[in-house]
Amino acid sequence: MKRTGRLVLYFTVDLILLGIFLCVFALFHHVLPRRIGNLYGSSVTTGEADWSAKFPDKFTSDGSVVKNDNFYMDSHSNITLTTHAENGVTYYVADVYVRDITTLRTAMAGDVFATGVTDTTLNLSRKNNAVFSVSGDYFGVRQRGIVIRNGEVFRKTKAHQICVLYYDGTMETYSYTSFDVEQAIAGGAWQAWDFGPVLLDENGKAITEFNTGIAGENPRIGIGYYEPGHYCFVAVDGRQSHSRGMTLLEMASLFESLGCRRAYNLDGGQSAVMTWQGEIFSSPAVPGGRKISDIIFIAPATNSQGDDP
Template sequence: MPRNPRRPRPPARRALIAGVLTVALTAVGASAWALDRYVIEHVEISDVSAYEASLSATPTSDATTGSTTSSSTSDAVVTATSYESDGAAITISTVTTGTGSSTVTYYVADVVLSDATSLRSAFAQDAFGLNITENTSDIAADNGAVFAINGDYYGFRDTGIVIRDGVVYRDEGAREGLAFYRDGTVEVYDETTTTAAQLVADGVWNTLSFGPALLEGGQVVDGIDSVEVDTNVGNHSIQGAQPRTAVGVIDSNHLVFVVVDGRSPGYSAGVTMTGLAEIMQGLGATTAYNIDGGGSSTMYFDGEVVNNPLGKGQERGTSDILYIAG
């Protein structure tokens, strides 16, 4: 008896199967793209130290340490440690304000540079590219730093102007940046209106590409609590009370760096962007700029991490630091 011929699949069923396969393949492709873009390391320059050494000299300094003092007011408890070298005079202060779930702990580095080029930058694993990370303390130790903070996490994005130690690494203007000049001035600028080559020609030594600007002319910038730095895949909101890192300008070659711990109720809740601006304003800064925060917020001094990242004492890898050599 002859077998029944195979019945053709209904068009709707074939379409459904094709649709499922298409979605599956698309999901696989999207996952592969996301891994490639945000996880897998892409090294563009594998030996940054050698690369920069071929273009500029590295300054050296002799250091001496100072003393530690403590004080308190009705609003805050402050502990300070001083350090002096040929490159900079540094005072590190720990400030605790508030009580209970409103407690905020932050760390201030008041830095007077003898020369603007004493403030240097270093990359994770001494390499430039995407998704290359290392703990702030490890990058600092590798570069003989006495003081360091996390940078702008340039390796998370492929846009922005990246100039470090006078060397151009990226020229993709996209946002509001911060420029450190060789003459000691620091200013917020619009990356989309210039080029990296022009900035170097104008005397720029380092740039940061994150934001937003917190203070302009000593005044808190309007609307900073609603700013989004990135809109790409993997971006997290920077609104609300968060751990923070910021750079402020008091005068020529006189800077203030702040790291705020957060997401640890009872120890430190973190601050809003406006709260961070107000801290910088209270320290006497006239210009201030927000850089990468959250779990990246780290301050390193004299061989140790002085803050408590996320209340766990555990650093999160980042792509770069700003530092002063010991």
């Protein structure tokens, strides 16, 4: 009896120590901020274009700003927001035209490439004076995954399917095996996200099979591509009484019905937030949404010209 009691005591102490060690590991691996910095320099700047002639009625020519509750237009961007509620799902579509690719920007929490540094989508949006923003791919929660932001190459190790927005305005999606990071850098990658999955095939048709644990009904964020200079963003509310969320199959069908040629799923769940003119526009699964590493945003023309890259 005494021996049994001693054994129970030993194993209890072992389990407590296990818990302590796991917490210490998680602290160093996951929680404490670790600045990584830019190890790889800039992507090759190639194929930059001005699409003001291509979309002449989409931008103001005198630098003025036209805006209301669902619309914004200045000399560099044109954004129309629509809200949809159907089949128990509420979602928001932002139809975005940009005059040049540098208008479609990304921002990192704390302005550093690091793990463990996070902020809310709304805070990041306000700090960058964004007209419109969505949450990104939350690169900081992972140790791997391609990260190219505003033409700067931060991480080259692949993790999932990849989406690249090039300086020439084209957006391409890649499987894990078909993606070559050096080729993307040489081809002029302006942004690259590593989350996924890819939602449309090379013909713009919805992919009908997803082998992932996140395929069910969830809040979601996705980016779609029509042609250089013309993109869309979709935010889906979920895990709430007014909106159940979308499956990946539904999300893919939605982008196909919108007429996109390429579409890509970004970090969803509690991360999924869309902001509009300094306020949260979507209805996140938790108030304010989860603190994340990065956002994709459109800044007013005065912010987006000439400062970067």
